Amino acid sequence: MLVKLKILRFDPDNDKAPHFQNYEADVEPTDRVLDALNAVRWYQDGSLAYRSSCAHGICGSDAMRINRTNRLACKTLIRQVAPNITLEPIRGFPVKRDLIVDLTGFFEQYRNVMPYLVNEDPMPTVERFQSPEDRAKYDDTTKCILCASCTTSCPIFWANTDYIGPAAIVSAHRFIFDSRDQAGGERLDILNSREGAWRCRTIFNCTDACPRDIKVTKAIQDVKRAIMSQKL
Amino acid sequence: MRLRTRPASGGFELYAWFFMRVSGILLILLALGHFGYMHLLNGVEKIDYEFVARQYRTPFWKTYDLLLLSLALVHGANGARTLIDDYIHARGWRALFLAALYTASFFFLVVGALVIVTFQRVR
Ligand code: FES
Numbered sequence: 243m244l245v246k247l248k249i250l251r252f253d254p255d256n257d258k259a260p261h262f263q264n265y266e267a268d269v270e271p272t273d274r275v276l277d278a279l280n281a282v283r284w285y286q287d288g289s290l291a292y293r294s295s296c297a298h299g300i301c302g303s304d305a306m307r308i309n310r311t312n313r314l315a316c317k318t319l320i321r322q323v324a325p326n327i328t329l330e331p332i333r334g335f336p337v338k339r340d341l342i343v344d345l346t347g348f349f350e351q352y353r354n355v356m357p358y359l360v361n362e363d364p365m366p367t368v369e370r371f372q373s374p375e376d377r378a379k380y381d382d383t384t385k386c387i388l389c390a391s392c393t394t395s396c397p398i399f400w401a402n403t404d405y406i407g408p409a410a411i412v413s414a415h416r417f418i419f420d421s422r423d424q425a426g427g428e429r430l431d432i433l434n435s436r437e438g439a440w441r442c443r444t445i446f447n448c449t450d451a452c453p454r455d456i457k458v459t460k461a462i463q464d465v466k467r468a469i470m471s472q473k474l
Numbered sequence: 475m476r477l478r479t480r481p482a483s484g485g486f487e488l489y490a491w492f493f494m495r496v497s498g499i500l501l502i503l504l505a506l507g508h509f510g511y512m513h514l515l516n517g518v519e520k521i522d523y524e525f526v527a528r529q530y531r532t533p534f535w536k537t538y539d540l541l542l543l544s545l546a547l548v549h550g551a552n553g554a555r556t557l558i559d560d561y562i563h564a565r566g567w568r569a570l571f572l573a574a575l576y577t578a579s580f581f582f583l584v585v586g587a588l589v590i591v592t593f594q595r596v597r
Contacts, residue, residue: 401560436559440487443556466491473488 271321292341302389312391332394355414360425392448408448551579
């Protein structure tokens with residue numbers, strides 16, 4: 243089927259402002275948006291820039307605004323969005339070129355919450371055991387692929403890029419509620435700040451945006467409750 | 475992203491968040507109670523000066539209205555504060571808006587509370 247692609251393009255060397263460019267691509271309804279993008283870049287316009295690596299929804303490189311919602315191009319079927327497909331870069335981070343944004347700030351936010359296991363106990367000779375119930379507490383947030391869809395769908399983040407953002411809180415949640423980790427209190431302290439979890443206004447855009455169906459808003463709410471029970 | 479360099483002002487935000495939850499629940503109950511008493515049990519045609527004067531003879535209604543007034547005002551003002559915080563970044567403008575907000579809220583709180591507390595029936 244023939245689809246019309248309207249792509250927001252920006253070349254920092256030549257353009258003052260981003261502008262839309264129209265393309266047409268002949269693709270199957272069961273193809274993905276990424277296939278349509280490839281059809282354009284490979285056969286029509288080699289200058290079109292976008293990221294993708296795994297093409298299977300696990301590396302998180304091709305998050306973009308597809309018909310005004312954040313999705314992964316490699317996970318969105320043509321038939322879900324055809325025949326008119328508008329593609330824009332995710333919002334809130336500086337655009338480097340076309341659909342590619344500079345995610346430096348995003349990974350800074352991520353590193354802020356210490357997204358790694360902290361355990362000062364002497365190294366055990368076997369695994370650190372964990373009951374299935376304890377494992378279940380943070381199961382949802384282990385699914386994050388750091389695609390930035392949630393953070394860049396948040397109106398509070400658009401208005402204020404100092405906000406640490408849902409993705410970093412999800413990554414913190416994954417360790418805060420891990421029974422083997424010992425730095426939960428420290429992470430809660432980091433998130434107990436104006437630009438931390440309290441900036442969240444429970445808008446739920448992040449939950450809608452997550453391509454992994456993580457209940458992002460609920461995870462943030464878990465963190466707020468944890469801070470509360472720690473402090474009050 | 476300036477999180478690391480900015481000292482956590484989280485204490486206040488935590489209490490503000492908690493207050494919003496608690497006051498929100500209380501406000502729903504208080505507003506429903508107000509609505510039920512005023513509009514279902516009595517009705518607008520019965521509400522006049524005499525009606526209010528009779529109500530304010532009891533400390534119960536004075537406390538009720540005082541609670542409704544102060545919770546609603548502080549709840550609303552805090553909501554407006556977060557809006558200003560989210561969307562107004564220029565230091566000067568933010569200070570101006572916050573000052574206006576705090577002054578107005580304080581003024582209405584004092585005036586409202588004064589009316590309720592010092593209410594005297596006049597003939
Ligand atoms: S290309 Fe890896 S998630 Fe889409």
